[in-house]
Structures are given as structure tokens and as C-alpha cells.
Amino acid sequence: MRFNLQRLFDIGMKATTFITDAAQSGSDVSVGVKALTNILSKKPDQVTNKDLDEAEAMLDAQIAKFNEELPEEK
Amino acid sequence: MWKSTKIVLLGAALCMPLGGCASLAENALGLPGILTSNVANPVTPAVLYEVENGASVAFAALNTYRTNCRNKIQADNARRRMGDTVPPQGCRAIVVQLQVYTRRIPPLLGQLRKFVHENDQVNAGVVLTQVRALIDQFRTVAATNGVMS
Numbered sequence: 001m002r003f004n005l006q007r008l009f010d011i012g013m014k015a016t017t018f019i020t021d022a023a024q025s026g027s028d029v030s031v032g033v034k035a036l037t038n039i040l041s042k043k044p045d046q047v048t049n050k051d052l053d054e055a056e057a058m059l060d061a062q063i064a065k066f067n068e069e070l071p072e073e074k
Numbered sequence: 075m076w077k078s079t080k081i082v083l084l085g086a087a088l089c090m091p092l093g094g095c096a097s098l099a100e101n102a103l104g105l106p107g108i109l110t111s112n113v114a115n116p117v118t119p120a121v122l123y124e125v126e127n128g129a130s131v132a133f134a135a136l137n138t139y140r141t142n143c144r145n146k147i148q149a150d151n152a153r154r155r156m157g158d159t160v161p162p163q164g165c166r167a168i169v170v171q172l173q174v175y176t177r178r179i180p181p182l183l184g185q186l187r188k189f190v191h192e193n194d195q196v197n198a199g200v201v202l203t204q205v206r207a208l209i210d211q212f213r214t215v216a217a218t219n220g221v222m223s
Contacts, residue, residue, distance in 0.1 A: 031133075059127075062134060073163065
């Protein structure tokens with residue numbers, strides 16, 4: 001199989017830009033990107049207690065946010 | 075903004091069965107599976123790490139939807155105060171419907187973390203199955219209402 005390296009490079013650069021922007025925005029999107037990155041970047045023997053604590057805190061915050069009451073429509 | 079939302083929704087679509095991201099990681103990194111936790115595939119801290127992060131991706135997508143919904147409601151309420159007649163946003167009812175399931179997750183997660191910490195594989199497997207069932211339920215509600223596919 002032949003790869004179009006220029007195309008692969010372009011996609012990589014766009015993805016890097018997007019992830020950097022998202023990570024700096026502090027939005028829900030950045031949390032999703034960070035979580036995805038965590039999954040893909042850690043092998044099982046690399047997961048430390050600190051990693052686990054951070055993942056737990058991130059998920060707890062996400063769930064708590066979603067479970068907040070929305071304003072009434074009035 | 076839409077581009078960002080699409081990326082998260084894509085991630086969520088991959089991860090919504092909760093095992094989705096784990097499966098992705100499994101294939102890429104040779105991680106143990108969490109879909110069929112048993113003696114051969116125990117619920118280890120590393121598996122818990124995948125579960126926590128996979129669920130975070132899903133909730134990031136849900137929170138993007140929730141934030142958009144809240145903004146619309148606030149904008150509509152402002153218009154109503156100006157005397158406009160504005161029909162209610164259907165998204166609020168969908169979020170409330172999803173919260174029926176998502177509010178049951180935190181206590182189960184607490185139990186799951188405790189059992190994994192104590193290496194109580196039997197109970198960890200049982201609770202993980204319950205968490206996955208809840209995720210599947212709200213995933214169905216979300217997909218039915220077009221929140222995510």
C-alpha cells in the first residue's frame with residue numbers, strides 16, 4: 001500500500017492545531033480531546049495512581065456538570 | 075464551533091458503548107478488554123482508566139449539547155421577557171430524560187473504584203456491567219433523539 005505522505009502530514013498538522021486550540025479553550029471539547037488522548041497515549045503498565053485520580057476527577061466534573069438543572073423556560 | 079462539536083461527537087460515537095474506546099485502544103495497544111470482564115480480563119486499574127476516559131469523552135459530547143441547549147433557553151427567555159412568543163426548546167426535555175440515567179452513574183462509579191482498588195474482581199465485574207447497562211440506556215435515548223448517533 002502506498003501512502004500520500006504530504007496528505008498525511010497535512011492531516012497531522014491540522015489535527016495538532018485543532019487539539020492545541022481545543023486544549024487551550026477550556027471547553028467541553030477540550031475535555032473530550034484530552035480523554036481520547038489519555039486512552040491512546042497510555043499503555044496499561046504506564047497508568048499511575050495519579051493518572052487514575054486525574055481521570056476520575058475529570059469524569060466526576062463532567063458528570064456533575066451534565067447533571068445540573070437546566071434553567072426553566074419562562 | 076460545529077467543527078469542534080463534530081470531533082467530540084465522532085469520539086463519542088466511537089466510545090459511547092463505553093467499551094468503544096477501550097476496544098480502539100485494545101486493537102492499537104493490545105490492552106485487555108473491558109466488555110467481557112472475567113478472570114482472563116480482570117477489571118484492573120488500567121481498565122478502569124480506560125472506562126473513566128471513555129465515559130469522559132461521552133460526557134464531553136453530552137455537555138456540548140447541554141451547553142448549546144442552555145444558551146438557546148436563555149436566549150428564548152430573554153425574548154419572552156421582551157414580549158415575544160417563543161415555543162419551548164425540545165432539547166430541555168431530552169436533557170432531563172438523559173439525566174434520569176446519568177444521575178444514577180456517580181454512586182456506581184464510586185463502588186466500581188472501591189472494588190478495583192481492593193481488587194475485588196467479582197464485585198468490580200458486576201458493577202462495571204451495571205455501569206455499562208446505564209450507559210447503553212442513555213446512549214439509546216441520546217441516539218433516538220438525535221443527540222448523537
